[in-house]
Amino acid sequence: MPPNDPFGLIGQVLDGQFQVDKYVGEGGFSSVYKGISVGLNEPIAVKCLKLPQALGSALVESFVKRFRDESRIHYKLSQGNLHIVRSIASGTTIAPTTSALVPYTVLEWLEGRSLAEDLNDRRQQRLTGRPLAEVVKLLDSAIDALAYAHSQGVVHRDLNPGNLFLTKTPAGIKLKVLDFGVAKILADSALAVGPMARTMGNVRMFAPAYGAPEQFDENVGPIGPWTDVYAVALVTMETLRDHTVMEGEHIGEFAMKALDPDNRPTPRSLGISVGDEVESVFARATALDPKERPRDAGELWGMLKHAVSVDGQSGRKAHSIRAPSMPSPGPPDTQRVPERLPEGAESPIIELSRPATTPPPATGARAHGSTLRMAGAPRSGTQALATTPAPKGNVRTTQPMASSAASISSMSSISSISSVSSRGISHNTPTPSFPGPSSPSVPSSQPARTPVALLVVLALVVLGALGYGAWVLVGRAHHASLAAVPTSWC
Numbered sequence: 001m002p003p004n005d006p007f008g009l010i011g012q013v014l015d016g017q018f019q020v021d022k023y024v025g026e027g028g029f030s031s032v033y034k035g036i037s038v039g040l041n042e043p044i045a046v047k048c049l050k051l052p053q054a055l056g057s058a059l060v061e062s063f064v065k066r067f068r069d070e071s072r073i074h075y076k077l078s079q080g081n082l083h084i085v086r087s088i089a090s091g092t093t094i095a096p097t098t099s100a101l102v103p104y105t106v107l108e109w110l111e112g113r114s115l116a117e118d119l120n121d122r123r124q125q126r127l128t129g130r131p132l133a134e135v136v137k138l139l140d141s142a143i144d145a146l147a148y149a150h151s152q153g154v155v156h157r158d159l160n161p162g163n164l165f166l167t168k169t170p171a172g173i174k175l176k177v178l179d180f181g182v183a184k185i186l187a188d189s190a191l192a193v194g195p196m197a198r199t200m201g202n203v204r205m206f207a208p209a210y211g212a213p214e215q216f217d218e219n220v221g222p223i224g225p226w227t228d229v230y231a232v233a234l235v236t237m238e239t240l241r242d243h244t245v246m247e248g249e250h251i252g253e254f255a256m257k258a259l260d261p262d263n264r265p266t267p268r269s270l271g272i273s274v275g276d277e278v279e280s281v282f283a284r285a286t287a288l289d290p291k292e293r294p295r296d297a298g299e300l301w302g303m304l305k306h307a308v309s310v311d312g313q314s315g316r317k318a319h320s321i322r323a324p325s326m327p328s329p330g331p332p333d334t335q336r337v338p339e340r341l342p343e344g345a346e347s348p349i350i351e352l353s354r355p356a357t358t359p360p361p362a363t364g365a366r367a368h369g370s371t372l373r374m375a376g377a378p379r380s381g382t383q384a385l386a387t388t389p390a391p392k393g394n395v396r397t398t399q400p401m402a403s404s405a406a407s408i409s410s411m412s413s414i415s416s417i418s419s420v421s422s423r424g425i426s427h428n429t430p431t432p433s434f435p436g437p438s439s440p441s442v443p444s445s446q447p448a449r450t451p452v453a454l455l456v457v458l459a460l461v462v463l464g465a466l467g468y469g470a471w472v473l474v475g476r477a478h479h480a481s482l483a484a485v486p487t488s489w490c
Contacts, residue, residue: 006031007048008097013038015091018106020046030179034109037088043109044088047179048102060101064092067103073154074105074180080152083145085110085165085178110176112167115239119161122242129241132274132308139164139236140301142175146232147298149177150225153186157215157223159231160207161238184223208254209246210234213288216255221289225296232297233285236304237265240272261288275311278304 009020010033017038024032024045033046049067051060071090078086086108095102130138142164146156156163156177163178206215212230214220234245245265248254257263266282267274274282281303287293294300 005097006050007095007100007102009033009046009048009093009095009102012093012096014046014093014104014106015089018044018046018089026050037106045107045109046104047107048104051100051103064101064103067105068092070180070183070185071105073183073185077149077152077154077180081145081148082169083141083174083176084149084180085176107178110165110167112165112173114162114178115164115166115175115235116161118166119238119242127242129272130239132240132278135236135239136305136308138239139175139232142177143232143297143301145177146228147296147301149180149183150228150296150298154180155184155186155223155225156180156228156231157184158206158210159228159235160210161235162207164235186224208248208251209244211254211258212290213258214290216251216258220259221291224290226290226293228297229285229293229295229300232300233282234265237267237270237272237282240267241270245270259288264288275307277307277310281307 005023006026010022011020013019014035018035019038020033020035022034024034026032030050031048033048035044035046036042037044049063051063068090071087074084075087075090078084087105088108089106090104092101092103094100146159149156156179158179159177165176165178166173167176210231212223212227214223214227237245246254246257248257263269264283265286266279268279281300284303285293285300294303
């Protein structure tokens with residue numbers, strides 16, 4: 001068999017309508033040719049199943065029947081989701097060079113490359129990972145396709161970067177899912193055709209580097225959508241770091257790693273920096289017990305997107321403190337705002353909200369959103385202040401600025417921030433304080449008190465005392481005269 005045409009199919013017309021033009025390559029269990037649909041004049045891919053020569057005739061017949069059934073399942077799935085490579089037809093042919101039976105599936109031709117090729121190119125360029133948000137966006141369409149398959153009762157069972165294909169679509173570059181040829185159909189699936197829930201003898205078809213524990217040992221649990229969830233987690237982490245998660249020389253080594261209860265793969269265990277929520281999602285997705293994992297790809301992806309959002313909000317709050325509303329600033333001629341940060345000052349991390357009634361800032365500052373922005377400062381929506389890291393936690397405290405130019409008169413009545421409302425900030429951490437501006441001395445406008453005024457006051461006091469004494473003496477004399485009147489007069 002020539003290496004560039006293992007089945008000798010180049011030049012053949014399959015089923016009278018699919019012309020095979022050239023050999024493209026092969027995967028673990030299939031070889032792929034490129035051709036053209038004679039009737040539609042559209043490019044196609046012809047995927048041929050490679051059957052091991054050691055299989056007996058009975059097992060080959062069972063294999064071919066399964067391949068045909070699952071080709072029909074793939075066709076139905078591709079009609080329901082645009083992110084699953086479209087299946088056009090399927091059949092069998094006889095290889096001219098070997099006279100062997102060759103089951104094949106005709107698929108839409110995709111321009112692009114697999115995620116495995118993309119990762120390999122990045123490794124050759126010595127690239128070391130992508131941001132989590134970028135990876136989530138990249139894999140989103142493929143996970144949508146997988147979630148749809150799970151909703152139809154279909155498990156892929158061989159999800160790996162080689163079965164995810166980056167291709168151009170009217171909506172831009174999208175990742176499509178290939179190869180449902182080894183899919184397992186759940187017993188209660190509406191798409192099930194015959195006894196599809198059984199594996200074929202002792203033949204297990206999956207890439208060991210992405211195999212879930214239950215694929216190596218059936219005692220761990222049954223195969224289901226949670227099996228694909230495990231593979232999705234490994235593919236996602238590989239895309240995050242541009243390096244395979246599970247490595248080994250043979251299937252036994254992969255099995256030992258997948259079944260090790262004390263060494264579960266998570267981003268942090270691989271040196272990838274993620275938030276607590278994201279780490280928790282991956283820990284669940286790669287759990288040894290299938291019952292601890294998310295039930296399907298849709299649930300996993302929803303959890304991951306929520307975790308990314310929560311960690312993002314926590315990160316922003318942990319690096320910013322919103323102060324209470326400031327009082328109205330003083331007269332413009334007393335307000336001073338620093339024109340620039342001192343050397344070595346860090347980027348702004350503190351937001352100072354202004355109330356709606358605050359007058360416009362003084363010369364040297366510009367209104368920017370709901371904050372006070374210094375001249376020359378970046379338009380980041382925050383007030384730039386020189387900062388130094390606090391001794392613990394994520395809170396930063398302000399460093400007093402030297403010279404009177406560093407004072408802000410709108411803060412003249414505030415010496416510290418009394419309350420901090422920010423998720424992720426310890427309430428035991430001292431709140432940042434701001435140095436208030438020095439108050440200028442104002443000359444007194446009251447008249448000086450003279451000795452003459454004091455004498456007048458003293459005289460008035462003496463006269464008052466004398467008057468009171470005379471009034472008391474007159475009152476007593478009158479009382480004595482009344483007491484001398486005989487009682488008979490009454």
